[in-house]
Amino acid sequence: MSLLSLFSSRFSLRQPQRLAALTVLRAMSSNSKLDFSTPIHRITPGALVDKDAYKKTVPILALKVEPSQTGYFLKNEAMRGAILDVPRYKSVVHSPDGRRLVLTRFDDKNDFPPPTQQFLEKEKAEIVNYNIELDYDYWTAEAILHASLPEELVDGAPVGFAKVGHIAHLNLNDEYLPYKHFIGQVILDKNSSGQEGLHTGIETVVNKLDSIDNQFRVFKMEVLAGPPNFAVMHRESNCSFFFDFSKVYWNSRLHHEHERLVETFKPEDVIADVFAGVGPFALPAARKKCGIFANDLNPISFNCLNLNARLNNVTQLVRASCLDGKEFIRTVILKALQDPLPPAQAVKFNKDLRRESKQRKQAQKKNVEGSQSEQGSPSGRNRITHFVMNLPASAVEFLDAFRGILSPDNVGGRDLSGIYDKANMPMIHCYTFTRELETEKAEVDIRQRVEEQLGAPIEEDISFHLVRSVAPNKEMYCISFRLPYGLAYGA
Template sequence: MYSGKQPLSIINTRPPKLSSVNQFNRNFFRKDIPLLAVRVSAPKAGIFLKTPVLKGFLLHIPKVKTVVHNESNPQERLVLLGTADQEKLSPDARTFIVQEGLEIVQYLLTLDYDYWTTDEILEAVLPENTSEGTPTSFATAGHLGLCVAHVNLKDEYLSFKNIIGQVILDKNPNIKTVVNKLNNIHTQFRFFEMELLAGVPEYIVTVNESGCKFTFDFSKVYWNSRLHHEHERLVSLFNPGDVVVDVFAGVGPFALPAAKRGCVVLANDLNPESTKWAQINVINNHLTDRIRIFCEDGATFIRRITKEVWENPFPESGEVRSATQQRRELRKQPVKQQTPPRQGSKRISHFVMNLPDSAISFLPSFKNMFSELKNHPEFPEVYQNMPVVHCYCFTRELEFEAANIDIRNRVSTALNCSIEDSGVLHFVRRVAPNKDMYCISFALPQEVLL
């Protein structure tokens, strides 16, 4: 007989284990657990739950209610107990139930596929000799039920990739498509190739980030949701009125927020799919007067863009105002005759180079960048300060000091000019067990530009 001094045995709620992956079927995941329940009137159910003598005997299983409706009598509730054996109830508990005129009945708790988590289902599916943990980590692109989930599966999981994709799809109602990012990176345009694991082959998504709306084809451009905070960090360094050149702009995760902040931006990318969607995003976010889109090789773009800004500066357009603010201003003020906009800045303040795999190799393109402008009479006044480059890169050095030496040496070699003591190195994130991503920001040396 149970004394009441020891807890009831833990109920095994783990899903049944598959002996073969070929057996995968949602209907296989079903488990019937016999329990005891106490029939009580609906008004007394809450009081019954708080009775001290029953403490320790009530059922406590995640996502399962302790009190359920009695299907045979709508006026009654069933309070579930954590055992199927009355002998495991303490004498005091059984005496209380009898004195209250209550009845103990049998109850069958059924758990099915919907009950278990993605981790629990995959643990039951995958062989025990796979790596510790289940491959349930994924990132998403999109929102409002139009998300694409992308995973990076290790080789040992590839035999189960479609099941993994299907379970992720089943367990996340907002996801419509699950893909596996392959190790292959598009040679020219540097986005990940991917394969469909589950769901529909639809990859056009919309993402809200930093007050901007981005729409793009996830299968043809590069997008990384994990860089959200890095986008915000870098844009926060810009001042309204700055001219920002984004050399590898993608669909605009730096360019659009910078324009929203009050900068003017020249955004370039070699991938025509990226520039197509960047232009769409510029229009959708009402930033056509602040962003110009280019589709060129990064080295060519760097060499000519300084002259482009000098000869064709953006008109000065003032602070960014929302559509609502603009409508309010129009209602308050009489319509005035438009005057030609004032000429904006000829000076580039920042270069953004977010292509960490190879951005450093583009730094030689800055050599002699001002050769055609340096003799212009306005040049010394316009470029009292040299542009700042924000160059992203990878390193295998996992200690900050070692990474600092490695990156500065590579940048100095590319520029043929030492930057050992200049600029700031910022750790972005770890992208692999032996690979880190950094951003080094430094003012371009005059001897390089001139």
């Protein structure tokens, strides 16, 4: 089945939507001696979820009142602090006889504060017994795991996950693996679109099995809960991304880094994305009207990139390729010259077309000529302004490809000094890892490796950005610098 067919069959009816997750349930201290804690049910390795083990009855007192009197009892100053107040449980419920039950936080009349007792006696309130029935569906994922995992594993229980479309991606430590299917089912139950009050759209829970060690940066995974469906539609930076999570690289933890770098681009820029994947940098930049030459060695990523360009209405701005990174770097300069991208002001998205339609109607009413956007556009963009190299494990090793990329021998004998002069050399944004945890030492380490691979010093517009810590002794950085003029021309 083609990517387009798979996309159509998978997402023609609906797309799971991300909504805010519920806060972790905590028994309210104001509820006196009432016990709203989760029932303890310690599990053994390999155990599955037994929902019946989490049923609990909490007896309380309630005030039976007429519907018209409900607000009076709730808002009366004498009842302050006496009304039940726990997460996700209403303080007023219907009585079988048509009246209302105002729930209190007490199970003994003698525990009512004196002002409350006096008020209830004055109003001749009918006090009745009421049982709050709690079950598995009531408790949060954290509450269930804390009540179920062995006590030595409670601290650090894995309730967090990376969300990729409808998939919850876990990275369980070894000590939690004997309980992986239990954990996966709890995560699924508490984050599925069917969970009452919670609609994060999770349908499948997976666990990473090994490190990323292949040329396509894809890791093996196992399904812990839900169907083995890896074809996802993911939303990020106002863009839609469709891909098979088991066959391409995607890291939702880099969301803010994608936004940070794209924010530095100008609409008139042309970006060469060397390791583009399915487009997390390329497509948001294209939505900004940047011109994009995007490349990925993985043919599946390449196909998804093209599909995603169509999904996001940016095909006119994205030129995709499936090449080795060094070959892409060596050839993209000439490709930009031979196949220029349209100028930013000539690019028209749907919102632009709607605006122009409105402008034309207004112009017709005033008997004036059309807006400037209809009066032609300058020639296309043929100069690369930025290179993005998001392959932190080995991107530095590709930097030697920049040696002589602007020399006549590399661009068919052309003299590019009028296009790429010293003031207009491309910026390089290269991602890498370092074991140095101190900022100064990390920058020295990264700069040294970059200059060694380039074969020349970097001297202009140099900056370092700490992206994230990926392990206790490993951090990810982005180094940005301007491509040295002499190096690019082979001097």
